[in-house]
Amino acid sequence: MLGLAPPNANLAGYGAAALVYLLVKRPGWPFWLALVxxxxxxxALSxxxxxLWALRAA
Incomplete structure (x- = not known):
């Protein structure tokens, strides 16, 4: 995923899940709105x- 090493790719996925959690639990957004x-x-991040990965210096 994203050309990252497996632990880093997992952290990127956890970051997306954390964003949804924070938007649903803290301000109380509905789940569908937090997914936007x-x-x-x-x-965009991908x-x-x-x-960055493809154009990095060899």
Whole structure:
């Protein structure tokens, strides 16, 4: 996932889950509304990390 080592890829997934948890539990957003930032952030983060990985100096 994302060209990261398995432990780092797992941490990225936990970060998305933590974002949903914080948006649902702290401000009390409905679950579907808390998924909107995740749906927008995860693809953007995946794209950025993929570019960094692909274009890194050899």
């Amino acid at each position: 930032p995740v749906v927008l952030a995860v693809p 794209f950025a990390l993929s570019k």
